[in-house]
Amino acid sequence: MSSQVRIDRLVDDQTFGRFNLLLLVWSFLAMLSDGFDISSLASAAPELARAWHVPAKAFGPAFSASLFGVLFGAPLLGYVGDRFGRRVAVIAGCLIYGLGTLACVAASNLDQMIALRFVTGIGIGGLMPNTIALNSELSPKRLRATLIVLMFTGITTGSALPGYIQAWLIPRHGWPIMFWIGGLAPLVIAACLVFTLPESVKFLRGRPERRAELLSTLRRMRPDLTIADDVEFAQEPLPPAGGSGIAQLLHGGLAWITPLLWGCFATALMANYFLLSWLPLMLVNSGYSAQQSGLTTSFYHYGGTLGGLLVSLVLGRLGFTAVAILFLLAIAAIAAIGLPGISYGFMSAAVALAGFATLGAQFGNNAASGLLYPTTIRARGVGWALGIGRFGSMLGPLIGGLLIGMQLPLQRLFLLAAAPMVIGLIASIGVAALCYQRLGGMHLDDLPAPGIER
Numbered sequence: 001m002s003s004q005v006r007i008d009r010l011v012d013d014q015t016f017g018r019f020n021l022l023l024l025v026w027s028f029l030a031m032l033s034d035g036f037d038i039s040s041l042a043s044a045a046p047e048l049a050r051a052w053h054v055p056a057k058a059f060g061p062a063f064s065a066s067l068f069g070v071l072f073g074a075p076l077l078g079y080v081g082d083r084f085g086r087r088v089a090v091i092a093g094c095l096i097y098g099l100g101t102l103a104c105v106a107a108s109n110l111d112q113m114i115a116l117r118f119v120t121g122i123g124i125g126g127l128m129p130n131t132i133a134l135n136s137e138l139s140p141k142r143l144r145a146t147l148i149v150l151m152f153t154g155i156t157t158g159s160a161l162p163g164y165i166q167a168w169l170i171p172r173h174g175w176p177i178m179f180w181i182g183g184l185a186p187l188v189i190a191a192c193l194v195f196t197l198p199e200s201v202k203f204l205r206g207r208p209e210r211r212a213e214l215l216s217t218l219r220r221m222r223p224d225l226t227i228a229d230d231v232e233f234a235q236e237p238l239p240p241a242g243g244s245g246i247a248q249l250l251h252g253g254l255a256w257i258t259p260l261l262w263g264c265f266a267t268a269l270m271a272n273y274f275l276l277s278w279l280p281l282m283l284v285n286s287g288y289s290a291q292q293s294g295l296t297t298s299f300y301h302y303g304g305t306l307g308g309l310l311v312s313l314v315l316g317r318l319g320f321t322a323v324a325i326l327f328l329l330a331i332a333a334i335a336a337i338g339l340p341g342i343s344y345g346f347m348s349a350a351v352a353l354a355g356f357a358t359l360g361a362q363f364g365n366n367a368a369s370g371l372l373y374p375t376t377i378r379a380r381g382v383g384w385a386l387g388i389g390r391f392g393s394m395l396g397p398l399i400g401g402l403l404i405g406m407q408l409p410l411q412r413l414f415l416l417a418a419a420p421m422v423i424g425l426i427a428s429i430g431v432a433a434l435c436y437q438r439l440g441g442m443h444l445d446d447l448p449a450p451g452i453e454r
Contacts, residue, residue: 004232007205010222012141019198019221023138024147026189026196027131028154030094033186034127035158037101037120038066039301040182041113042277043162043294046284047175054110056281060401063277064394065114069121071390077126078383086134086379087199089126094190096123102183105176123186125390129383132370136378137200138221142316148367149312153305156359159276160301166280167294205233248377249384253438258381260430261369264323265389267424268362271334274396274417275300275354278404286410288344296348300359303352307360315367320432323364327425330357331418338414361424365389372435392420 014020045059073093081089100120107113132148139147162178169177201221204214218227249258279300283293307326314322333354337347365385373381403413 004234006234007201007218010218010225011138011201014140014222015224016140016143017223019223020139020143020147022196023135023198024151026193027135027151028157029189030090030127030131030186030193031152031154032158033094033182033189034097034124035155035301036161036185037097037158037182038124038155039159039162039276039297040101040165040178041066041104041117042280043166043297044170044175044178045281046166046290046293047170048113049281051175052109056285057401057405058110059277059281060398062110062114062117063273063397063401065117066121066124067273067390067393067397069118069123070125071121071387071394073122073125074129074383074387074390075380076122076383078129078379078387080126081130081133081379081383082377085199085203086130086137087193087197089130089379090134090197091190091193093123093125093127093130094186094193096126097121098123098183098186098190100183101179102187104179105183125383125386128366128386129379132366132382133379134197134200136370137202138198145315145367145371146312148370149308149315149363152363152366153308156301156304156308156355159304160298163280163294163296163298163301165294166297167291171290246384249373249381254373254381257372257431257434257438258385260427260434261365261372261385262388263427264327264361264365264424264431265369265385266392267420267427268327268330268358268365268392269389270392270396270399270420271330271417271424272358272362272396273393274400275334275351275358277397278400279351282404282410282413292344296344296351299348299352300355303355304359304363307356307358308363310356311360311364311367315364320364320368320428320435323361323368324425324428324432326357326361326364327421327428330354330361330421331425333357334418334421335415338410338412340409340411358421361421361428368431396420 041062045056048054049056049059073096077089077093080092097120100116100123104113104116104120107116131151135148135151136144165178165181198217198220199213201214201217204210204217215227215229280293280297283296284290288296311322311326333350333356336350337354342350369382369385370378400417403416
């Protein structure tokens with residue numbers, strides 16, 4: 001091959017093979033354990049409420065505690081990913097939320113659970129931006145959006161599993177079994193990632209002292225090429241001075257897209273965590289059995305998995321317009337859950353459709369954020385989007401607790417749960433229009449680096 005090559009070309013032009021498959025599998029497993037831990041407290045809450053003799057509405061702060069931790073963990077470990085490497089930050093995130101979840105086994109009251117869920121949230125928040133950045137920077141360009149979304153279906157797959165633990169294992173072993181499983185799984189996965197997870201070659205390109213690791217990773221990624229030890233890597237365009245930290249995310253072509261994208265994150269996450277946190281308790285309090293509640297909650301996540309798969313197929317063709325369509329569908333689906341007099345089957349179908357649209361929209365947000373930002377600020381951009389979005393995710397459970405405490409009818413509760421998606425629809429239309437204007441089509445690709453105009 002040529003004695004001088006560009007890293008981005010090596011990544012973009014690769015054929016999907018064993019390297020990409022293993023990256024997808026391990027990232028999926030990390031996301032699966034992440035999704036399990038996100039949903040574990042909600043599914044354990046009905047039993048905890050009985051065991052600790054606390055009313056259902058008191059769990060609002062506990063549901064929000066991990067999301068408050070995400071608010072700190074996403075930008076903090078996003079910085080670690082940009083400074084020390086995506087791989088280090090991903091493994092650190094797994095360790096933090098694994099240990100935090102495992103410690104929940106010893107909790108004896110709601111205050112302790114709130115503190116431990118905050119620690120758990122720091123790790124959960126740090127995992128997401130760095131797995132997005134890592135997969136964005138190691139995947140072939142034509143499959144990038146698809147692979148990122150497929151990776152993130154691990155979250156919905158993992159989030160569906162606590163429903164089965166609630167239905168079948170908690171009645172036999174008590175609520176601690178939820179946190180034993182949720183804590184040990186990410187610790188095992190973190191140990192495996194130490195030996196299997198590659199570092200971003202785009203990150204390594206800027207670290208001359210890690211040249212040997214760069215060459216080794218490139219040779220595994222491109223077995224079709226012979227990469228010499230003395231190969232020279234062409235200097236890739238770097239962004240000019242446009243500020244640092246958050247200023248780069250709000251500079252030039254990103255000035256309007258970034259805040260609108262934050263709005264999409266915040267509204268989708270607000271609706272999602274309202275449902276994710278309170279759906280099991282609302283169903284139990286409405287007279288459904290623990291098994292019915294657990295299974296219906298699982299339908300929400302299975303619907304989300306299908307929504308993610310759909311987004312993975314159409315995002316590259318329709319761009320952010322696909323996300324706007326899902327926001328629109330979510331408004332109707334969430335409102336339909338609380339319709340009076342509906343059967344258990346119709347309600348379960350509405351829950352699955354709400355998961356399909358709400359989580360599908362958030363999958364689209366995640367993938368788009370990993371595609372739009374330049375390499376130099378990608379993990380930071382994704383981290384800030386997730387971090388700002390967590391304001392919405394924290395408000396969802398808290399507002400839900402207040403509304404449930406007011407003893408509103410289910411129809412009104414779900415109408416209010418759908419309201420954030422109306423705002424998200426407006427923001428998503430704005431992002432789609434700006435991306436079309438700046439990128440010249442429906443597709444998503446790196447926006448011009450801050451200060452660079454196309």
